[in-house]
Amino acid sequence: MQKMGQLEELDLEDNCLRGEIPTWLFDLIYLTDLKLGGNKLVEKLDHSSLFPLFQFELLQQLDLARNNFSGKLPDNIGEATLMRKLVLSGNDFSGPIPNSISKMSMLSILDLSNNRFSGNEFPSFRALYLDLSFNKFCGGLPVAFYERIVVLLLSHNEFSGVLPPNLMNLSELACLGVHDNKITGEIPAFLSHMSTLQILNLRNNSFQGPIPNNLTNLTSLQILDLSDNDFSGEVTPGLEILVE
Incomplete structure (x- = not known):
């Protein structure tokens, strides 16, 4: 593999690769883009260990999705400071998200969905696209999001409580998915100002009360799903509820 020492991009996704990540791959220190998703690779990580891939100073995109990785993300994940896209979905990772991930100041896409991540404390993310769905997160909805985030997916967790008013600070949010949680209360008025x-x-939460008339102020809205809750009263004229 010496002739591959200068390799910058490597795409091995959607094959039938098995076993652990080969050690020769850790010598490709000039990699900027590595895709290993859709295989049957096995790697049990430990939060106290150093995972070599996160020490690649030039790595900008890493896709380990849909494999058999497990364990807790290592504390050195934040050393990949040039990371722009990190996809770890569809594995068996568990535990909290390491605080060091907040050092990834250039991160724009973070997908941790379909794992077993847990806890209710979150690092500060600067991602424009954040998918934390299908995990074991609990407690109130987190609010430590980048104010310019565009897509925020938090569905299929165990979040509870009401929608926090801090969500109104997300001035460019286009997609908010919090379905299949344990969120309660009425739909807050501030949602109507998220234009x-x-x-x-x-x-599929526990919202209750009437459906607010002011939701019709959301003129950019294309999909609104309020199904499987405890709403009552009359439906506002002109409000189109899309049920999947």
């Missing part, structure tokens, strides 16, 4: 929303999915 950039195009998709709002509150399905």
Whole structure:
């Protein structure tokens, strides 16, 4: 593999690769883009260990999705400071998200969905696209998001409580998915001021009370799903509720 020492991009996704990540790959220190998704690779990580891939100073995109990785993300994940896209979905990672991930100041896409991440404390993310769905997160909805985030997916967790008013600070949010949680209360008035929303999915929670008239102010809204809640009263004329 010496002839591959200068390799910058490596795409091995959607094959039938098995076993652990080969050690020769850790010698490709000039990699900027590595795709290993859609295989049957096995790697049990430890939060106290150093995972070599996160020490690649030039790595900008890493896709480990849909494999058999497990364990807790290592504390050195934040050393990949040039990372722009990190996709770890569809594995068996568990535990909290390491605080060091907040050092990834250039990160724009972070997908941790379909794992077993847990806890209710979150690092400060600067991602424009953040998918934390299908995990074991609990407690109130986190609010430590980049104010310019565009897509925020938090569905299929164990979040509870009401929608926090801090969400109104997300001035460019186009998609908010919090369905299939344990969120309660009425739909807050501040949602009607989030004019950039195009998709709002509150399905399968414990919302109650009337459907607010002011939701019709969301003129950019294309999909609104309020199904499987405890709403009551009359439906506002002109409000189109899309049920999946």
